[in-house]
Amino acid sequence: MAPRFEQLIERHHDELFAYLWRLLGKDRRSDAALEVEDLVQEVFMRAYENYARLRPDSNPRAWLYKIAGNCAFTKLRRVKKWREKASELGNRALTSSDSAGRAHSAARLRSLVGDLPARQQACVTLRYLQDLDYSEIAQALNCSEESARANVYQGIQRLRAMLKEKL
Amino acid sequence: MIKPQRINQSSMIQQLRSALGDPPPTALARSEARVKRWLAQQAPLIRWGEMNSPLGRLFVAVSDRGLCAVDFGRSEADFLARLDPLARLVKEPKAAAQTLAQLREYFSGHRSGFDLPVDLSMLTPFQRSVLDTARRIGPGQVWSYQRVAEEMGSPKSSRPVGQALARNPVPIVIPCHRVIASNGSLGGYSGGTGLPAKRWLLRLEGASL
Numbered sequence: 001m002a003p004r005f006e007q008l009i010e011r012h013h014d015e016l017f018a019y020l021w022r023l024l025g026k027d028r029r030s031d032a033a034l035e036v037e038d039l040v041q042e043v044f045m046r047a048y049e050n051y052a053r054l055r056p057d058s059n060p061r062a063w064l065y066k067i068a069g070n071c072a073f074t075k076l077r078r079v080k081k082w083r084e085k086a087s088e089l090g091n092r093a094l095t096s097s098d099s100a101g102r103a104h105s106a107a108r109l110r111s112l113v114g115d116l117p118a119r120q121q122a123c124v125t126l127r128y129l130q131d132l133d134y135s136e137i138a139q140a141l142n143c144s145e146e147s148a149r150a151n152v153y154q155g156i157q158r159l160r161a162m163l164k165e166k167l
Numbered sequence: 168m169i170k171p172q173r174i175n176q177s178s179m180i181q182q183l184r185s186a187l188g189d190p191p192p193t194a195l196a197r198s199e200a201r202v203k204r205w206l207a208q209q210a211p212l213i214r215w216g217e218m219n220s221p222l223g224r225l226f227v228a229v230s231d232r233g234l235c236a237v238d239f240g241r242s243e244a245d246f247l248a249r250l251d252p253l254a255r256l257v258k259e260p261k262a263a264a265q266t267l268a269q270l271r272e273y274f275s276g277h278r279s280g281f282d283l284p285v286d287l288s289m290l291t292p293f294q295r296s297v298l299d300t301a302r303r304i305g306p307g308q309v310w311s312y313q314r315v316a317e318e319m320g321s322p323k324s325s326r327p328v329g330q331a332l333a334r335n336p337v338p339i340v341i342p343c344h345r346v347i348a349s350n351g352s353l354g355g356y357s358g359g360t361g362l363p364a365k366r367w368l369l370r371l372e373g374a375s376l
Binding site for chain 1: 180195249
């Protein structure tokens, strides 16, 4: 039997917030949390409108991730140019104030993850930060499990290469 | 700094975890409260209550439109799981008091019918029509599935009639237990313990079986 919508919020709100935070939080601007709040609200609104049409044997967690991904990718496309500028400024500021610190490495790694193609970024985040299995990732991103595995692998390879390049 | 020799997969995943990190707990709490506030404005409210009955623990639920569920012989969790998944549920015995009082009178033999608004909005027009027809069966009487179908003007629909009765969300109040098979056997019953509950209700009402 499908869980109640109230239960979906109880069970999945925090992980969806974290997912969107990780997808969008490349720059960790001060208003990032508010931006993610708006998106989380949108995810649950869309989910509520469509919940009656969800098949009883579906995985509601993967379904919510799918909606979250769709919302995030739309948002990412919309703000891409603006964010790239902001990112450059942020990195410059970090370089001058904290050139050797861990914060710098973390910011740079976030920035590199944000530079991955959207699907690879989502796959890496879903696998290693959200702990979804490949079947759930496939459902969340509407692709095959093989494609999910390939995107995780390619994402990691690409990150590794970018890290080596920048060192 | 990240050193080249440390870039193997597991260390990179650790670095990823630490770099992408967790959102601030205050932001999480604020966001969850906001989503719940929105749901409170959006979702219909269903208030429910419970009582002991001769057929076991009995639960009732009331929406803004009226009584929307009666269930007995099941666990609380099973009862709640059957209610509209998009609604908010609140245990509020006051809201269910009128229904529970009438059910108590019924079980003690002091009431033969119910005077309650009923919310059948979750059902199809056909299901509503079947249940409206079943409401016309008086206490102590039994009709066959075939007769219900005929009364509705759909004499070939006795099987769908049986299926619609099995989905009656408010058994006892809408007396689907008064519908039996044409051959005089009890047919089916999805409430509580099934056929023993159906037999018990019919005996309470003085139906000759």
